[in-house]
Amino acid sequence: MGETVTFRVHRYKQGDAAPHQDTFQVETEPRTTVLDALTAIRRTQDPSLTLRHSCFHASCGTCAMKVNGREVLACVTNVRELGTAEVVVEPLENAPLVSDLVVEMAPFFARYNAIDRPLVRESELVPGAQRAPGVERALRYEDCIECGICVSVCPIAGTDPDYLGPAALAAADRVREEPRGRDLPFVLSLADDPHGVWRCHAAFECTEACPSNVDPAGHIMQLRRALIGGRLRRLFAPRAEVGR
Amino acid sequence: MSERAVTPARQAPPRGRRRGVLGWLDVRGRRLGGWAFILNRVTGLGVLFYLYLHLIVLSQLAAGPSSWNALLNWFLNPIFLVLDVVLLAGLLIHGLNGIRLTLVEFGLVVSRQKALLLAFGTVGVIVLLIGALRFLSDVGAK
Known part of the structure; x- marks a missing residue:
């Protein structure tokens, strides 16, 4: 009706x-x-x-x-x-x-591109699957659909125009997880910035709102953990060497 | 570089849509974590205000015992006891959520952050009820 x-x-x-x-x-x-x-x-x-x-x-x-x-x-x-x-x-x-x-989505995509996230990845091919003629390998998109919802709901993106944003930071963490030839130190240096992972205040609105279950806030926290771990290792590495 | 071509920078359109600090108070569509974010800021400012107020009150000690005792008697007014409950609520929200955020922001229990929020919320409500009964029983006794 x-x-x-x-x-x-x-x-x-x-x-x-x-x-x-x-x-x-x-x-x-x-x-x-x-x-x-x-x-x-x-x-x-x-x-x-x-x-x-x-x-x-x-x-x-x-x-x-x-x-x-x-x-x-x-x-x-x-x-x-x-x-x-x-x-x-x-x-x-x-x-x-x-x-x-x-x-305007240009600033959103510019940050995404700065991270140099691999936008496509090799799929886990089904054994014996037939590829179309001329297709050398199968690719599928990563789960982020680049809709910008995470940036819209983020309270920090609402107050800091230089904030890298949930999508780009989640992408940075994906590069950390699977660098696939990307310049990982450069990507981590972008994320390890006052306007990067440290600006997030864990409202988790991005994770809740993401229509594609990317979990940007979870990625940001994992990225923080990795960066803190790296700093601690650098802090204690010289002492360990002295002790040898 | 990625397969996607970089979008050329364009002149920003004249009108931006940025929520700003006041946008933090926009409760439309807010989810549990967003509420925790807002409450943490509001209670943080409240506790900071109380800290300065507390220092001002303590400065009255310099005025001598009689002045101090008179002030303490004034604080036994029921209005101040109700404000004590509000203060306790603020401290519990900010303190317990602060513990949750410290854990989560170090990358610990991230996947359980919502459960942690609910658990701390439950603990906070129980402690607040006990505290409120304690404070307000003093009001009843007066």
């Missing part, structure tokens, strides 16, 4: 004095997602509504936004399951706003 839901959508265009909210009525079905509703608004009510999306199944991470105050992937957020007659849709926090629901 169709059910009309009110959407209050954040609106902002370059040059506007301030953002505002527009209200739309959308007919929803039991399986309608927030992304379905937003694309319907753009198709039938306001073509100027700007949003970013691609895969519609939680793989690409492009449709991350705030729905009723909580960061989610709009493509897998069921409108009816929200349980509210009115749905408030806003862009991610802690990123420059481009338009309506779209934020």
Whole structure:
């Protein structure tokens, strides 16, 4: 059965004095997602509504936004399951706003690239599996879908614009776990910085909000442990040598 | 380098969306760890304020025994005993969460941090109830 839901959508265009909210009525079905509703608004009510999306199944991470105050992937957020007659849709926090629901992701990706995280890895091939012609080896993506939700929910990213951020630091820890030829000392030097792992205050919002179970906060803590261990080893190594 | 091309730096759009310090007080969508983060900051500031207040009160010792005793009698007012309960709550939240954070931030019991938070929360509530009964029984006795 169709059910009309009110959407209050954040609106902002370059040059506007301030953002505002527009209200739309959308007919929803039991399986309608927030992304379905937003694309319907753009198709039938306001073509100027700007949003970013691609895969519609939680793989690409492009449709991350705030729905009723909580960061989610709009493509897998069921409108009816929200349980509210009115749905408030806003862009991610802690990123420059481009338009309506779209934020600038360039700073996020720049930090990711600085870490030089291996974005793809060799899969554990099933014995006897056939590869497509011309494909020398099978690759799959790491679990992070680079949606930016972890940075949006992070209270520290909200106050420190130079903070490396949960995603990049989790990536740094993945490099520590599996360097695969990457420049590990350089990556650790990026993380071992006042704006790196030491800035995190363990709110664990990133881990709770991550739609891909990356556990960024857990990685940050493991990275801290590794860095502290390295410092302690350096501290006591000369004494051990003296004792020999 | 990674397979992904580095996105060229662009001029930042005019309007940023950064939560800022006041964003710490935005409770919408906040999860358990986020609440602990906020409470740790609020109680930290509260305990710091109390520390200075305490030093100011102690400075009254220099004014002599009669002045000090009069001040102590004033602090037996029920309002101050209720504030003692608030102080105890702040100390418990900040102290117990501080122990949890120390463990977690050294990379220990990271996977159990939420269970640790709930366990310390339970201990804190029990101690707070005992303390509150103790303090407020003094109010009843007056």
